[in-house]
Amino acid sequence: MVPGALVLASSSPQRKAILEQLGVDFTVQPASVDELEQGDPRALVIENALRKARAVKGARVLGADTAVAIDGRVYGKPRDSQQARRYLERLNGKKHQVWSGIALVDEDGTEQTAAAVTYVTFRDLKPAEIEWYVGTGEWRERAGAYAVQGRGAALVERIDGDFWNVVGLPVPELLRLVPDLLHR
Amino acid sequence: MVPGALVLASSSPQRKAILEQLGVDFTVQPASVDELEQGDPRALVIENALRKARAVKGARVLGADTAVAIDGRVYGKPRDSQQARRYLERLNGKKHQVWSGIALVDEDGTEQTAAAVTYVTFRDLKPAEIEWYVGTGEWRERAGAYAVQGRGAALVERIDGDFWNVVGLPVPELLRLVPDLLHR
Numbered sequence: 001m002v003p004g005a006l007v008l009a010s011s012s013p014q015r016k017a018i019l020e021q022l023g024v025d026f027t028v029q030p031a032s033v034d035e036l037e038q039g040d041p042r043a044l045v046i047e048n049a050l051r052k053a054r055a056v057k058g059a060r061v062l063g064a065d066t067a068v069a070i071d072g073r074v075y076g077k078p079r080d081s082q083q084a085r086r087y088l089e090r091l092n093g094k095k096h097q098v099w100s101g102i103a104l105v106d107e108d109g110t111e112q113t114a115a116a117v118t119y120v121t122f123r124d125l126k127p128a129e130i131e132w133y134v135g136t137g138e139w140r141e142r143a144g145a146y147a148v149q150g151r152g153a154a155l156v157e158r159i160d161g162d163f164w165n166v167v168g169l170p171v172p173e174l175l176r177l178v179p180d181l182l183h184r
Numbered sequence: 185m186v187p188g189a190l191v192l193a194s195s196s197p198q199r200k201a202i203l204e205q206l207g208v209d210f211t212v213q214p215a216s217v218d219e220l221e222q223g224d225p226r227a228l229v230i231e232n233a234l235r236k237a238r239a240v241k242g243a244r245v246l247g248a249d250t251a252v253a254i255d256g257r258v259y260g261k262p263r264d265s266q267q268a269r270r271y272l273e274r275l276n277g278k279k280h281q282v283w284s285g286i287a288l289v290d291e292d293g294t295e296q297t298a299a300a301v302t303y304v305t306f307r308d309l310k311p312a313e314i315e316w317y318v319g320t321g322e323w324r325e326r327a328g329a330y331a332v333q334g335r336g337a338a339l340v341e342r343i344d345g346d347f348w349n350v351v352g353l354p355v356p357e358l359l360r361l362v363p364d365l366l367h368r
Binding site: 018021022023118123128129132136148149150151153154156157158159160161162163164171172175181182183 | 202205206207302307312313316320332333334335337338340341342343344345346347348355356359365366367
């Protein structure tokens with residue numbers, strides 16, 4: 001039996017770009033669901049990924065969610081530039097967690113989930129650097145108010161874990177759930 | 185005095201992409217130099233970066249070099265698919281070092297250098313995964329025979345350190361040498 005086509009239940013251009021980069025054959029169908037915003041970050045990203053995957057019809061649907069956490073608080077997408085500035089000041093010079101969860105829901109009802117954490121350490125940013133980044137507007141629609149694969153690269157000293165997990169999709173976990181991902 | 189324009193002395197599309205991603209104003213002028221191929225990886229990437237930066241004329245020239253090292257051996261660009269396969273088998277399931285060095289040479293003769301190491305851990309790859317990657321041809325012109333920002337993302341379990349250093353340019357070190365990089 002040929003495995004069913006993969007449907008990405010996400011509107012994130014970053015997640016689409018990761019699957020394209022890997023050469024995966026897939027289609028996109030964004031899911032519109034209510035998302036958890038606070039709680040244990042691992043449980044939260046798995047639950048949100050599941051909600052997205054369940055909301056879309058397809059042979060094999062992939063949902064995903066990403067959250068930034070530091071000191072037990074989850075930081076989602078900032079609502080405006082003031083909140084973005086506060087998030088970046090909170091992360092400045094420190095190590096935080098980025099959790100991404102994935103959920104695979106097959107047509108026959110089979111559900112699989114996984115999550116991974118990557119530690120991201122911010123550089124010691126000067127106020128002018130934070131202002132520069134807020135001014136780029138890149139923080140919009142980004143958990144934690146930064147995009148590590150964009151201008152936000154300048155904010156980061158180091159990462160420990162899977163890089164793509166910070167961008168939005170835990171690639172090693174996805175390959176464990178879908179071992180034939182690269183050959184479909 | 186307005187700082188001089190930055191010239192990237194490299195033919196690497198990846199290094200160009202990193203500077204573009206950061207929004208840096210620069211031009212490209214590839215340097216053609218004899219490069220060291222073996223030796224202490226830190227000293228090697230700094231020396232090669234310096235050779236490239238010195239070989240190009242400009243107000244402020246940036247040279248860079250990247251090398252993969254494991255068990256005291258440096259792995260450069262593979263010459264053919266057989267060598268690429270051997271490199272990948274050597275890295276399979278293990279942690280290796282990626283060193284990138286940068287050199288900044290100013291018109292007045294000032295020279296500054298820096299280097300950084302990032303640890304990259306490969307997944308436990310099946311022979312079919314190595315064959316798949318060799319078949320992509322992506323290993324061409326890549327130190328260590330893989331491109332972490334391409335299909336090669338599928339080979340990697342985790343990284344510890346600066347991600348961009350693995351792609352070809354140590355961003356935190358560059359920002360330390362050129363604090364006004366983002367505002368030029």
